[in-house]
Amino acid sequence: MNALTTSSTLHPASGTPAPGHVPVMLAEVLESLKPADGDAILDCTFGGGGYTSAILKSADCAVWAIDRDPDAIARGHAMAADFTNAAGQPRLHMLHGGFGSMKDLTEAAHAPAFDGIVLDLGVSSFQLDEAERGFSFRMDGPLDMRMAKSGPSAADIVNKAPESELADIFHFYGEERHARRVARAIVADRVETPFETTAQLAGLIRRVVPADRSGIDAATRSFQGLRIAVNDELGEIERGLTQALDLLAPGGRLVVVSFHSLEDRIAKRVMGAATGKTTSFSRYDPRAALTKGDEPAFIALTGRPLRPGDAECVANPRARSARLRAVEKRPTDVSSFGKGLTP
Secondary structure, eight states: OOOOOOOOOBOTTTOSBOTTOOOTTHHHHHHHHOOOTTOEEEESOOTTSHHHHHHHHHSSOEEEEEESOHHHHHHHHHHHTTOBOTTSOBSEEEEESOGGGHHHHHHHTTOOOEEEEEEEOSOOHHHHTOGGGOOOSSSOOBSOOOTTSOSOOHHHHHHHSOHHHHHHIIIIITOOTTHHHHHHHHHHHHTTSOOOBHHHHHHHHHHHSOOOTTOOOTTHHHHHHHHHHHHTHHHHHHHHHHHHHHHEEEEEEEEEEEOSHHHHHHHHHHHHHHTTSSOSSOTTSHHHHHHTTOOOSEEESOSSOBOOOHHHHHHOGGGTTOEEEEEEEOOSSGGGTTTTOOO
8 A cells, every 4th residue: 555656667677666656755755764774664555666666775774565455565576676685685575464464464574673664655556547446436447446455345335335334434534525415325326226336436426416616526535435444544554553663673763644634643643642742541531640751752753744845746746635744763872862854
């Protein structure tokens, strides 16, 4: 699962990202991670390999990369041949699975504690741009949306879920104001004709949801909500961020790039708790008093989330909604704590 990047394919000869594959906020991610020779970095959302390739080129380090999409794993194996150390051993190690299981995946691979971890949330441009994956309504394709290519599909949910569940998916995950209207129309239509394609569902949504003054397609929010539900994206983020904090070595950095408010809200809360800015307990909960005065294990490297520059937003409109947050685990040598990144 990689961020919304410009569409591309891997260069067939080198296995590295072809021109045009530009990960969102790449310069800011590298500045936040600061990869160094000998470091171990975890890229939790390999996708097209843009971050991984740039990290491996920036330092003589090793990267463990996670993705639950088997197509992304295949891209990673092709790329790995280009990155070896002086002894001819690979510097890129691919791990197939969801980043919500990163602790189990990295332990099984005998990976060390990590000097840097990056999560690029959202859906990969590879997935968006392939009609047969069923993520986008821009092209007609099967109503699928499964990042892992397994488990219940979007069509399964649309055709089988109760009206109330559909309404909750569109409202809470898609932030669609007309969620109940969409759910009611789906339930009425599926009696005669089950939903099978993205065009079929998008057409129904456009029929019942008023056009947005901003110009955003009426189907956008409902499709987002359905995709999040199919892939349990918010649960995956919650599990992944908590595990990422535990997997960092002293002085290690966690960098998260999010693309909508639901993702960023989780990142803000988890990182805020880790840096002592917020607490998971109510101030009236006796447990809150037990943690008062404790030195936080992490420091915030970004006071406010970083945003992409104007030039990047023009070159890659998908970057416009990106937000970057970063924290650093308290190092053993406190004199070096928090150096090198301007909030």
